Amino acid sequence: MAVKPLKNTVPSFQKARFIGLGGAGCAVAALMANQNSDSLEVLMCDTDHKLLGSLSDKGVSQKLFGPSTLKGLSCGGDATMGRKATRESASLCKELLSGTDLVFLVGGLGGGFATGAMQEFVQIAKEAQVPVICLVIRPFDFESPLRNAAARDAVSDLKKSGVPVFIVSNDVVARHQAEGRGAYEVFECANARLLEIALSLNQILTQQAIQTLDGRKLIETLQYYGVLDDGCMALGDAEGEISAEIALNEVLESSIFINEARHVWEGCIVFTTGGSKLTVADTRSIEARVKKEFAQNIDVLGGATMDPAFEERTRILVLAFPAQPETEATPDASLEADVVTPVETSLLPAMTRVPEPMVQVSHKNERGRKASEQQRTTKVEVRQEALKFESPSSSAGRFEKVEATLYKGENLDQPTWMRKGFDIRQCSV
Numbered sequence: 029m030a031v032k033p034l035k036n037t038v039p040s041f042q043k044a045r046f047i048g049l050g051g052a053g054c055a056v057a058a059l060m061a062n063q064n065s066d067s068l069e070v071l072m073c074d075t076d077h078k079l080l081g082s083l084s085d086k087g088v089s090q091k092l093f094g095p096s097t098l099k100g101l102s103c104g105g106d107a108t109m110g111r112k113a114t115r116e117s118a119s120l121c122k123e124l125l126s127g128t129d130l131v132f133l134v135g136g137l138g139g140g141f142a143t144g145a146m147q148e149f150v151q152i153a154k155e156a157q158v159p160v161i162c163l164v165i166r167p168f169d170f171e172s173p174l175r176n177a178a179a180r181d182a183v184s185d186l187k188k189s190g191v192p193v194f195i196v197s198n199d200v201v202a203r204h205q206a207e208g209r210g211a212y213e214v215f216e217c218a219n220a221r222l223l224e225i226a227l228s229l230n231q232i233l234t235q236q237a238i239q240t241l242d243g244r245k246l247i248e249t250l251q252y253y254g255v256l257d258d259g260c261m262a263l264g265d266a267e268g269e270i271s272a273e274i275a276l277n278e279v280l281e282s283s284i285f286i287n288e289a290r291h292v293w294e295g296c297i298v299f300t301t302g303g304s305k306l307t308v309a310d311t312r313s314i315e316a317r318v319k320k321e322f323a324q325n326i327d328v329l330g331g332a333t334m335d336p337a338f339e340e341r342t343r344i345l346v347l348a349f350p351a352q353p354e355t356e357a358t359p360d361a362s363l364e365a366d367v368v369t370p371v372e373t374s375l376l377p378a379m380t381r382v383p384e385p386m387v388q389v390s391h392k393n394e395r396g397r398k399a400s401e402q403q404r405t406t407k408v409e410v411r412q413e414a415l416k417f418e419s420p421s422s423s424a425g426r427f428e429k430v431e432a433t434l435y436k437g438e439n440l441d442q443p444t445w446m447r448k449g450f451d452i453r454q455c456s457v
């Protein structure tokens with residue numbers, strides 16, 4: 029599925045709304061408010077009145093959900109309560125999703141308000157025909173199995189709804205960006221990474237650009253591929269005279285290119301944001317370098333915007349789209365298969381392995397089934413090699429280079445049948 033660049037510089041969306049859900053979402057919304065983006069309206073939503081009060085100095089509009097259901101308290105890590113609170117405040121939800129061209133929903137998954145509310149927001153947005161992009165943070169693997177299961181279920185539900193989902197994993201951030209740091213520092217790094225991804229997408233979709241992609245076709249492309257996790261994204265950000273080169277090197281050191289040979293990619297999009305010195309030639313050079321790093325010959329499209337606040341700063345976001353799995357498993361032609369169990373594959377090639385296709389053999393093929401069972405149960409008899417009788421030396425002892433053991437004229441190192449003069453080859457059993 030290709031995305032064709034436009035020749036003009038008119039953005040596809042004039043106004044976007046950034047809605048932070050729950051504790052993590054509100055933290056990212058607070059960071060976004062400091063960016064002073066004219067094209068992006070920032071909101072905070074939660075059931076916890078105390079949490080919203082602690083962020084009141086950020087100058088962000090705050091909305092309390094489910095006042096009757098939770099009485100201003102948190103969801104306590106229960107996604108069901110978050111869902112109930114959103115349904116109670118459905119009219120408020122519709123109000124937040126109206127009057128805008130594009131919505132970014134941001135939150136941490138694993139339980140609580142964001143996990144339960146995000147799917148409800150998506151359904152209301154679909155009814156209002158408002159495009160939605162979800163940006164979420166996945167919990168650590170060592171956290172409660174219930175939290176990880178809730179996060180997986182939430183991503184699965186969002187994927188079924190047909191909205192694009194960008195996933196930042198705490199484990200990946202801890203491994204690559206915050207190694208050796210505490211949990212709270214990892215959370216801050218994850219929030220910052222999610223913020224940079226949202227800013228890049230917003231700038232290419234809503235702001236005047238020197239190289240613009242068709243935003244609506246881009247949304248369609250993101251919806252088609254569904255879920256993009258850390259293995260499909262690369263982000264580079266640097267400042268200084270050679271900021272573009274440093275940012276590009278950060279991108280090329282990401283898992284996309286380190287593990288590139290393990291996956292099959294269908295395409296790639298490069299978003300570049302820079303200061304007033306950024307030129308089209310610069311962006312073309314960055315795209316060419318990215319394309320060269322792929323061992324596979326794939327299409328690389330690019331978009332670029334200028335932000336006066338960047339000055340000598342450059343930010344590069346690369347999205348690589350994995351090849352889509354086959355919809356049906358092909359059975360062996362030698363088998364008469366009635367039922368083929370479909371292979372459920374993941375669109376996250378860096379996180380999962382695709383299971384081997386399973387085939388149920390029809391009972392009509394009775395001859396083949398019996399032959400197979402007979403082959404499994406048949407024992408193979410292995411005949412032992414016949415040993416030769418060789419009379420040991422009469423002078424050698426039981427150990428090499430040792431004289432024979434003699435007792436009353438008999439060599440005790442020789443077998444009894446030899447000492448007594450028996451010929452066992454003539455004996456019958």
